[in-house]
Amino acid sequence: MPLFNANNPIVKWVDYRLPVFSFADAHLIDYPAPKNLNYWYNFGSIAGIMLVVQIATGIVLAMHYNPSADQAFNSVEHIMREVNYGWLIRYMHANGASMFFIAVYIHIFRGMYYGSYKSPREILWWMGIIILLLMMGSAFMGYVLPWGQMSFWGATVITNLFSALPFIGEHIVTWLWGGFSVDNPTLNRFYSLHYLLPFVICGAVFVHLWALHHRKSNNPTGLDIKGPQDTVPFHPYYTVKDILGIAVFGIFFSVFLFFMPNALGEVDNYIKANPLSTPAHIVPEWYFLPFYAILRSIPHKLMGVIAMGASIMILFVLPWLDTSRVRSATFRPVYKQLFWIFVVTCLVLGVVGANPAEGIWLWIGRIFTFIYFMFFLVLPIVGWFERPRPLPAGIAESVLEKSGGGSSGDEGRAA
Amino acid sequence: MGRFGKLVAAAAIALAAVTTAQAAGEQAELKKVSLPHMNPFGSYDFAAVQRGLQVYQEVCAACHSIEFLAFRDLNDTGLTPPQVKAIAAEYTVMDGPNDDGEMYERPAEPKDRFPLTFPNEQAARAANNGAYPPDLSLVVKARIGHENYIYSLLVGYADPPADKELADGMEYNPTFPGGQIAMAAPLSDEAVEYADGTKATVDQMARDVTTFLAWVSEPTLVERRQLGIKVIIFLVIFSVLMYAVKRKVWADLH
Incomplete structure (x- = not known):
């Protein structure tokens, strides 16, 4: 379905020199996508939109924010009270970070369920993990900028993790801080990096999409695209579906943004940073809680840091830990x-991370940290003994089967 | 979700229930206060905000500052510009330097913020027996329990139980974490004489001050909710339309 006239002389002139029109046609319009993608596949485009929202609101906030230990907190309140719609921009940015993580976590779980990390999409998967790591760095440094109590003490706790490294740890921490405690130099460099990283994320997203468009999307059956009968052009089929997903997600976002904008934050961050007074419980933002729980469930500081790092790094080798030749969990009863x-383990670890590391919580944290890593360790074995259910002949056949046996009314599956 | 998954999920829910029960801890349970703006679609009771301002000025301001509140903000509470100007004129602020390089005092104007009660934390502590009265600009957003906490604290003063040891100069208030607080009970019946004739009971004043401080903490709440309703109505209609479009576009494939 051409959106522009390829015979228009101006289009031809430009396209001959810089193929923007051919590119748009190949990647946004005629790009062949499997015809059976369900609504779980919407979260990629939703995450992309959230990145745009974060950059757009962030650039406006940067026009009014003052990155100094003296004025950071005051300038945030200036934005909230005196800048026109400053409250809207700031709440969009603060809640937008959470929405971005929600979309990305669902996107990752979807990739795990349908085996999207498996050959030939390993580098696509790696780029996704790199984006997640960049997001975490960006979110952590962004949370420090309002210079509230949780900003300051969160920054202190997290940067101090590096002191667990033998010999060089203390030096690294001093170097990160730009001094002997979290202070003005720390705030300034975090601000600089917080502005930089989203553009690095954009670059990583480009490579992520490059790899995706080279090998094309996986799909709920996990079967390869065998021919044109398996695909539909991206436009209008998935443009309209993605816009629908973004609109519905926008409603969810709006409920937080307009009616409970502080529900995902910590009350202590509305108190100015005070290096002389430590909050009773130092808690990171919700999207870090599972990793924080893993960190604290190991009694040894360095080992805790290593376990926390490993909990994400292990995702890089997931494509090789999974030995099954079948991609989609739909056909893998044990997987x-x-x-x-x-999934439940991650949620439980999140709850554990929000609670003090003592008593029963410590033990629940340890048990579920063990289960978290066991998941990755039993995967190679599962691939050997698991008996997959019979696979459909192809993507097109699976769609026909569904609508033929149909009347399920499940729009997502039929789509 | 698989069978094992369900089992683990059930365990997780049970666990969450235990957590909530444990969270209470060493602090008395907060009294629930019901104020119009605490309803998800509610607005501030601006008569109460104005009464709360009066209580703040006559009682709280002796120790507590509100550094982010400007006199002009009071225009949003239903006070007229001349009234706001008159309130501002009761205060003096430091300005300058003038052409001679001197700082000078002048009556406050609507553009100014409420002057600080103490110039710095040390001065505040020196005047308050070592305790630091926090700034109240964001206090409702900065305390667990929000409005309920502020209200409960203000009406929570009581005679200490026989077994409770209070430190020197401390008051018993079970709402405050730890049970003892340096602030003496600030409110007593008829502590202020309300301009609008409302009877100034402790409960009434506590509600009014809580409403006032909620407004000070989040002055854009009403605007936010009004915009939110419009945005959500738009998005719901847009989603329904896009769903219809999606059905139509995909119809030839089914």
Whole structure:
């Protein structure tokens, strides 16, 4: 479905010199996408839109924010009270970070469920993990900028993790801080990096999409695209579906943004940073809680840091830990169980991370940290003994089967 | 979700229930106050905000500052510009330097912020037996329990139980974490004489001050909710339309 006239002389002139029109046609319009993608596949485009929202609101905030230990907190209140719609921009940015993580976490779980990390999409998967790591760095440094109590003490706790490294740890921490405690130099460099990283994320997203468009999307059956009968052009089929997903997600976002904008934050961050007074409980933002729980469940500081790092790094080798030749969990009865145990484990670790590391919480944290890593360790074995259910002949056949046996009314599956 | 998954999920829910129960801790349970703006679609009771301002000025301001509140902000509470100007004129602020390089005092104007009660934390502590009365600009957003906490604290003063040891100069208030607080009970019946004739009971004043401080903490709440309703209505209609478009576009594939 051409959106522009390829015979228009101006289009031809430009396209001959810089193929923007051919590029748009190949990647946004005629790009062949599997015809059976369900609504779980919407979260990639939703995450992309959230990145745009974060950059757009962030640039406006940067026009009014003052990155100095004396004025940072005051300038945030200036934005909230005196800048026209400053409250809207700031709440969009603060809640937008959470929405970005929600979209990305669902996107990652979807990739795990349908085996999207498996050959030939390993580098696509790696780029996704790199984006997640960049997001974490960016979110952490962004949370420091309002210079409230949780900003300051969160920054202190997290940067101090590097002191666990033998010999050089203390030096690295001093170097990160730009001094002997979290102070003005720390705030300034975090601000600089917080502005930089989103553009690095954009670059990583470009490579992520490059790899995606080279090998094309996976799909709920996990089967390869065998021919044109398996695909539909991206436009209008998935443009309209992605806009629908973004609109519905926008409603969810708006409920937080307009009616409970501080629900995902910590009350202590409305108190100015005070290096002389430590909050009773130092808690990171919700999207870090599972990793924080893993960190604290290990009694040894360095080992805790290593376990926390490993909990994400292990995702890089997931394509090789999974030895099954079948991609989609739909046809893998044992892996499907494991997947849901893994999802619940992440949620439980999140709850554990929000609670003080003592008493029963410590033990729940340890048990579920163990389960978290066991998931990855039993995967190679599962691939050997699991008996996959019979696979459909192809993507097109699976769609026909569904609508033929149909009347399920499940729009997502039929789509 | 698989069978094992369900089992683990059930365990997780049970666990969450235990957490909530544990969270209470060493602090008395907060009294629930019901103020119009605490309803998700509610607005501030601006008569109460104005009464709360009066209580703040006559009682709280002796120790507590509100550094982010400007006199002109009071225009949003239903006070007229001349009234706001008159309130501002009751205060003096430091300005300058003038052409001679001197700092000078002048009556406050609507553009100014409420002057600080103490020039710095040390001065505040010196005047308050070592305790630091926090700034109240964001206090409702900065305390667990929000409005309920402020209200409960203000009406929570009581005679200490026989077994409670209070430190020198401390008051018993079970709402405050730890049970003892340096602030003496600030409110007593008829502590202020309300301009609008409302009877100034402790409960009434506590509600009014809580409403006032909620407004000071989040002055854009009403505007935010009004915009939110419009945005959500738009997005719901847009989503329904896009769903219809999606159905139509995909119809030839089904």
